[in-house]
Amino acid sequence: MSSIVLTVDGMKCGGCSGRLKRVLEESDGIHAAEAVLETRRVTVDFDERRVDPQAIRQRIEDSGFSVVG
Amino acid sequence: MSSIVLTVDGMKCGGCSGRLKRVLEESDGIHAAEAVLETRRVTVDFDERRVDPQAIRQRIEDSGFSVVG
Numbered sequence: 035m036s037s038i039v040l041t042v043d044g045m046k047c048g049g050c051s052g053r054l055k056r057v058l059e060e061s062d063g064i065h066a067a068e069a070v071l072e073t074r075r076v077t078v079d080f081d082e083r084r085v086d087p088q089a090i091r092q093r094i095e096d097s098g099f100s101v102v103g
Numbered sequence: 104m105s106s107i108v109l110t111v112d113g114m115k116c117g118g119c120s121g122r123l124k125r126v127l128e129e130s131d132g133i134h135a136a137e138a139v140l141e142t143r144r145v146t147v148d149f150d151e152r153r154v155d156p157q158a159i160r161q162r163i164e165d166s167g168f169s170v171v172g
Contacts, residue, residue: 046117047115047118049114049118050116050119056167057166096165097165097166098166
């Protein structure tokens, strides 16, 4: 298991951050995700045999958020 | 050009509705979209030769929202 921490723009309320967490956790290869509105930090625990960081970034962008760091 | 009006659960703030609109308008075959937070109504103008209503519903669900009507 690996983890990455990303900075994500676009979360404006608890609905936004909760939805991003849920979308990530429903994605293949992702074990758990946390999305914190106030800090813009998104932490993702993933199985590196099944998904890579680039695919995780793409999943976030496809949901309408911007990965800025 | 065709239009559909859907009822979508999960929009909690203007960030949510704005993001859903943007995600839809970036999707292939969709000409324009409006997402109204207060009424939960999402109106989508689309090219029926390039996309069908089922694919539009799926795109909304993939973004973490629920199509309820």
